[in-house]
Amino acid sequence: MSSVPDENTSFQPAPNPSIAEAQAPRAAGRGHVLVIGNEKGGSGKSTTALHIAVALMTDGIRVATLDLDARQGTLTRYLENRAAYARRKGIELPMPQHWAVPISTLNDRSAAEADERARLEAALEPAVVGSDFVIVDTPGSDTHLSRLAHTWADSLLTPLNDSFIDLDLLARVDPDTLKIVRPSIYAEQVWKQRQIRAVQGGRPVDWVVMRNRLSALAARNKRDMSKVIDALSRRIGFRVAAGLSERVIYKELFLNGLTLLDLKRGGTGPSLTLSHVAARQEVRDLVAALNLPLGVETPPPVEAEAQPHQPEPESLPEDAPETETATEGPPPGE
Numbered sequence: 001m002s003s004v005p006d007e008n009t010s011f012q013p014a015p016n017p018s019i020a021e022a023q024a025p026r027a028a029g030r031g032h033v034l035v036i037g038n039e040k041g042g043s044g045k046s047t048t049a050l051h052i053a054v055a056l057m058t059d060g061i062r063v064a065t066l067d068l069d070a071r072q073g074t075l076t077r078y079l080e081n082r083a084a085y086a087r088r089k090g091i092e093l094p095m096p097q098h099w100a101v102p103i104s105t106l107n108d109r110s111a112a113e114a115d116e117r118a119r120l121e122a123a124l125e126p127a128v129v130g131s132d133f134v135i136v137d138t139p140g141s142d143t144h145l146s147r148l149a150h151t152w153a154d155s156l157l158t159p160l161n162d163s164f165i166d167l168d169l170l171a172r173v174d175p176d177t178l179k180i181v182r183p184s185i186y187a188e189q190v191w192k193q194r195q196i197r198a199v200q201g202g203r204p205v206d207w208v209v210m211r212n213r214l215s216a217l218a219a220r221n222k223r224d225m226s227k228v229i230d231a232l233s234r235r236i237g238f239r240v241a242a243g244l245s246e247r248v249i250y251k252e253l254f255l256n257g258l259t260l261l262d263l264k265r266g267g268t269g270p271s272l273t274l275s276h277v278a279a280r281q282e283v284r285d286l287v288a289a290l291n292l293p294l295g296v297e298t299p300p301p302v303e304a305e306a307q308p309h310q311p312e313p314e315s316l317p318e319d320a321p322e323t324e325t326a327t328e329g330p331p332p333g334e
């Protein structure tokens with residue numbers, strides 16, 4: 001697949017730069033950083049961040065969370081509500097190690113940026129060292145802190161409300177043909193952060209876009225969105241995850257700091273209905289689609305002492321697969 005240069009774009013992303021066929025294992029002793037980002041508020045970043053955190057912790061995985069939207073502080077608040085609920089009910093709920101990083105109050109711009117960088121790194125370093133996954137919730141606006149966080153992302157998840165208003169941050173779309181006119185601001189921002197990360201020698205980021213608040217109605221809008229998102233994913237290089245349906249339960253859970261993963265039949269919080277079971281499956285499917293590296297990189301083996309020569313077997317064992325001829329480059333016909 002090759003991307004055709006477009007005069008209207010100020011950048012030319014490489015074709016599918018982020019589509020990771022297989023995630024590299026985590027470096028031993030370093031957590032994998034998952035940034036939840038979208039410059040649009042209300043797309044479900046904080047809700048998704050906590051749901052993914054709890055889904056991982058439920059499987060015994062160590063998670064740290066960072067709230068870079070400290071002004072709104074939704075994730076921080078969500079966790080405070082969660083701790084208070086557990087205290088009130090005398091129950092144990094899995095809790096991540098959490099940091100809130102507010103924007104700098106310094107007036108001078110470069111001093112403020114240096115201050116933010118220092119404070120972000122002061123939170124990220126212990127989070128990365130002390131956990132398997134670090135989930136970073138970002139604000140719904142283009143801030144210096146948010147840009148910095150994007151350069152740390154091993155995986156980037158962008159929740160997108162199922163609406164062309166939200167899609168507008170990723171691409172301008174022709175209303176008649178639904179063709180992509182050009183990628184827009186957030187796509188460009190991600191591309192720039194990827195470049196910075198590449199220069200710093202980081203691994204390529206795996207960018208996943210998920211659709212949120214999918215309605216059971218609105219079939220036509222859903223279909224049109226699918227069409228455009230699929231085309232866009234090839235154009236600017238992200239994977240698409242199925243996402244979450246629109247459900248009132250997400251709003252109800254916030255006050256008690258709960259997630260769908262915490263609900264048990266006759267147990268914690270609101271009683272579990274069939275619709276909640278389906279919703280919980282969507283969260284689990286989303287986590288699976290992220291393809292997070294659960295395994296840890298094994299260090300390269302120490303140079304072995306010279307081994308005595310092993311004679312080659314004279315013939316292949318009966319059930320050995322046929323040797324494949326390695327082919328470099330595209331298959332014939334491309």
Ligand SMILES: Nc1ncnc2c1ncn2[C@@H]1O[C@H](COP(=O)(O)OP(=O)(O)O)[C@@H](O)[C@H]1O
Pocket residue numbers: 040041042043044045046047048074140212213214244245246247248250251254
């Ligand atoms: N799948 C969903 N169904 C229904 N409401 C949702 C869903 N996802 C998020 N919400 C609600 O949308 C609002 C914005 O979500 P939030 O996670 O705070 O977004 P962001 O962090 O991107 O601003 C909240 O009221 C939240 O409860």
Ligand SMILES: [Mg+2]
Pocket residue numbers: 045046047069072074075137138139140
């Ligand atoms: Mg938020």
